[in-house]
Amino acid sequence: GAVVSQHPSRVICKSGTSVKIECRSLDFQATTMFWYRQFPKQSLMLMATSNEGSKATYEQGVEKDKFLINHASLTLSTLTVTSAHPEDSSFYICSARRSGDQSYNSPLHFGNGTRLTVT
Amino acid sequence: AQSVSQHNHHVILSEAASLELGCNYSYGGTVNLFWYVQYPGQHLQLLLKYFSGDPLVKGIKGFEAEFIKSKFSFNLRKPSVQWSDTAEYFCAVNRYSGGGADGLTFGKGTHLIIQP
Numbered sequence: 001g002a003v004v005s006q007h008p009s010r011v012i013c014k015s016g017t018s019v020k021i022e023c024r025s026l027d028f029q030a031t032t033m034f035w036y037r038q039f040p041k042q043s044l045m046l047m048a049t050s051n052e053g054s055k056a057t058y059e060q061g062v063e064k065d066k067f068l069i070n071h072a073s074l075t076l077s078t079l080t081v082t083s084a085h086p087e088d089s090s091f092y093i094c095s096a097r098r099s100g101d102q103s104y105n106s107p108l109h110f111g112n113g114t115r116l117t118v119t
Numbered sequence: 120a121q122s123v124s125q126h127n128h129h130v131i132l133s134e135a136a137s138l139e140l141g142c143n144y145s146y147g148g149t150v151n152l153f154w155y156v157q158y159p160g161q162h163l164q165l166l167l168k169y170f171s172g173d174p175l176v177k178g179i180k181g182f183e184a185e186f187i188k189s190k191f192s193f194n195l196r197k198p199s200v201q202w203s204d205t206a207e208y209f210c211a212v213n214r215y216s217g218g219g220a221d222g223l224t225f226g227k228g229t230h231l232i233i234q235p
Contacts (some may be wrong), residue, residue: 004162024224034222043123046222059222093163095222108223110155110163 003027004096006111013084013118021114023094029074030096034108035067038091042086050077074099084118091115121146124210125226132200133234140229142197142210151213152193153223154184158206166208169193178202205233 003026013019022033023033031052036044048069049057056069066088068080081088093113126141144150152164168180174186184195194208207230211223 036222036225041227043227044223044225046224049222095163108165112162 004030004094004109006022006092006094006114007110008114010115013116014100015085016036016083018080018082019084019116021081021092021116023077023079023096023111025075025096025098025109028096028109029099030077031074031099032097033071033077034095035069035077035079036093036095038093038113044093047079052077081116083114084116085092086118089116089118121212121214121224123224123226125208125209125210125229127229128227129232131229131232131234134202136194137202138197138200138231140208140210140231142193142195142226144193144210144224145191145211145216146189146212151161151209152168152184152186153166153213154178154182154193154195155211156206157209157228158190163209166195177179197209200231200233202233202235204231 050071071077210226
């Protein structure tokens with residue numbers, strides 16, 4: 001159980017266009033989801049915390065107007081990269097916490113990630 | 120801001136060798152510590168975690184890690200590695216803010232290659 005699915009797994013887009021990435025919890029409800037990005041040979045960096053029904057909390061240095069996050073249901077969070085540029089090319093990964101598991105020791109379940117390439 | 124440092128970026132071992140991957144974090148408050156593994160083409164999987172209690176924690180697949188608070192370290196160990204342990208290993212810290220855990224802060228990862 002506890003499967004998190006990301007779609008698409010790979011996407012190539014032209015500079016200036018917008019791309020939407022979906023993160024779904026398939027067999028559980030997730031009040032909280034997290035979005036990370038990973039540059040080649042670097043660590044995963046937390047971008048934002050997505051809470052169902054409320055605004056996302058962004059980490060310092062992450063542009064909220066560029067990386068739009070919507071968490072409209074308990075099983076789906078979306079990340080939209082607006083007006084994408086080549087420097088936005090990266091690996092984006094989401095993770096989810098099962099609803100009700102709000103304690104600090106609850107596990108996070110990760111998606112397989114989305115490889116975004118902006119040309 | 121908290122940070123996580125993994126000392127070994129690439130490690131190459133022969134099968135049956137012993138493994139120790141270093142991890143240090145910088146944060147003075149209460150933290151929860153994790154090791155994740157990412158096999159080629161797969162998603163991150165939790166190997167083990169430390170929240171409190173016995174500082175020596177045992178995880179899946181024969182891995183263990185020891186939390187040494189005075190050294191801000193959480194090193195991963197395995198007495199005898201197998202070829203199937205070839206993967207990327209990430210150490211991570213979760214700062215407990217009291218109202219629900221923050222997202223994780225990851226180290227840069229260690230690429231482990233086990234030679235048959």
